[in-house]
Amino acid sequence: MPGFPLIQIGRATAGPGSLAPAPPTVGSTGWVVIPKTADENRNSSAQAIDSQLQINVAAGQRYRLRGLLFMTCSANGVSVAVTFVGTATMTLFLAQHYSVSNTSAEGITSPTLWTPTPHTAYPAIRAVAVSGGEYVTYEIDCIAVPATSGTLGISWAQSVNNAGQTATMARGSVLEYQRF
Amino acid sequence: MQTFPLQQSRFGARSGPMVPFPTTAGRGWTTIIKTADETQNNATIPGGTTLRADAQLRVPLVGGHRYRIRARLYLGALVNGTPDFNTTWRLIDAAGTIVADNFTLFLAQTLLTPNANTLTIVGPTTMSPAPHTASPTVGANTKGNTSSDEYNYVRWDLIVESLITTTLALCWNQDTASVFFTVCSRGSAIEYIEV
Numbered sequence: 001m002p003g004f005p006l007i008q009i010g011r012a013t014a015g016p017g018s019l020a021p022a023p024p025t026v027g028s029t030g031w032v033v034i035p036k037t038a039d040e041n042r043n044s045s046a047q048a049i050d051s052q053l054q055i056n057v058a059a060g061q062r063y064r065l066r067g068l069l070f071m072t073c074s075a076n077g078v079s080v081a082v083t084f085v086g087t088a089t090m091t092l093f094l095a096q097h098y099s100v101s102n103t104s105a106e107g108i109t110s111p112t113l114w115t116p117t118p119h120t121a122y123p124a125i126r127a128v129a130v131s132g133g134e135y136v137t138y139e140i141d142c143i144a145v146p147a148t149s150g151t152l153g154i155s156w157a158q159s160v161n162n163a164g165q166t167a168t169m170a171r172g173s174v175l176e177y178q179r180f
Numbered sequence: 181m182q183t184f185p186l187q188q189s190r191f192g193a194r195s196g197p198m199v200p201f202p203t204t205a206g207r208g209w210t211t212i213i214k215t216a217d218e219t220q221n222n223a224t225i226p227g228g229t230t231l232r233a234d235a236q237l238r239v240p241l242v243g244g245h246r247y248r249i250r251a252r253l254y255l256g257a258l259v260n261g262t263p264d265f266n267t268t269w270r271l272i273d274a275a276g277t278i279v280a281d282n283f284t285l286f287l288a289q290t291l292l293t294p295n296a297n298t299l300t301i302v303g304p305t306t307m308s309p310a311p312h313t314a315s316p317t318v319g320a321n322t323k324g325n326t327s328s329d330e331y332n333y334v335r336w337d338l339i340v341e342s343l344i345t346t347t348l349a350l351c352w353n354q355d356t357a358s359v360f361f362t363v364c365s366r367g368s369a370i371e372y373i374e375v
Contacts, residue, residue, distance in 0.1 A: 030208060030209070030211070062215070062366065062367065064213065064367055064369060066252075092365075092366075092367075094254050094331055094365060094367070096293060096333040098293075098299070106299060108293055108297050108298070108299045109293075109297050110293035110294060110296065110297055110298075110331075110332065110333060111254060111256075111293070111330075111331035111332065111333050112294070112296075112326075112330035112331055112332070113296070113297055115331075116330070117328075117329040117330065118329075119329075119331070141252055141333065143254060143365060143366070143367030143368075145366075145367075178211065178213075180213035180214075180215055180366075180367065180369070
């Protein structure tokens with residue numbers, strides 16, 4: 001019997017290396033939940049890994065990840081853009097993205113086009129238009145088999161660079177993962 | 181608010197009033213994940229378009245009990261060819277052979293992203309029409325679209341109740357028989373919970 005409850009909720013502190021809660025064991029049937037406990041702001045279009053929505057992965061292990069992200073920006077014309085990023089290289093990386101804009105327009109990228117053959121590269125960023133003060137969602141599913149150990153997480157930024165404005169990943173956005 | 185003992189908390193021990201379990205059975209989701217790629221083709225499975233049960237993605241059902249089931253699948257075509265594929269659900273016997281439906285309720289919805297960045301959603305009205313007791317027939321609504329070394333993403337969301345204690349399996353096949361393999365990727369998974 002795995003030593004973890006079905007669902008673990010923890011509070012990760014900012015910065016790589018502070019990746020609470022404890023990772024799941026192979027064969028555990030629950031998800032380890034990493035919630036974003038505070039809004040995070042970005043003031044440029046420079047992509048960077050989220051301070052909390054990231055995990056450590058180990059070479060040769062197998063992971064499933066899913067996330068639901070709520071994002072906004074402070075002004076029209078800024079918008080937001082998201083992808084996966086990390087330091088681990090991949091043996092297999094399959095990912096799917098589904099977004100809903102502030103006008104309820106759906107955006108989607110199938111695994112065929114987001115993580116194309118040979119299915120080992122991190123995907124390209126996916127932007128969603130959003131007006132200032134409104135919110136959009138990103139729903140992400142992923143299978144990852146790392147070839148090397150490292151980090152893996154959500155990368156995001158402004159879609160259109162505007163240093164005087166902010167893009168925000170909302171508190172309550174969640175990344176979940178499990179090993180198999 | 182009704183209170184519950186600490187040991188009933190789904191999120192571990194904590195003080196104060198407990199939120200009631202969301203299900204009558206009081207359990208979380210049980211997850212079954214494919215740990216290895218599974219392939220089939222026309223050469224190894226004579227008549228490769230024959231629907232068959234996935235080797236791992238199976239749910240044990242107790243007769244008269246109701247279950248919420250969700251599946252997140254990655255299916256692709258290896259190397260070459262455009263065999264496409266179908267996914268659906270069937271009851272199976274102990275040997276894994278598909279047997280006749282025996283449901284008192286079967287409600288299903290699918291979401292599919294094929295090769296292109298398009299989204300296909302089929303609701304329960306179409307996928308499991310009245311009287312809502314039959315598993316989905318393989319056809320246009322169950323078909324994914326693959327070509328050389330590409331993957332589709334398929335979601336299933338179900339509410340199912342069987343008349344008898346049995347096993348429900350995620351079933352799939354090539355839509356067009358091909359010597360080239362169709363694969364259900366490791367990491368594809370189903371989750372279920374009694375409701």
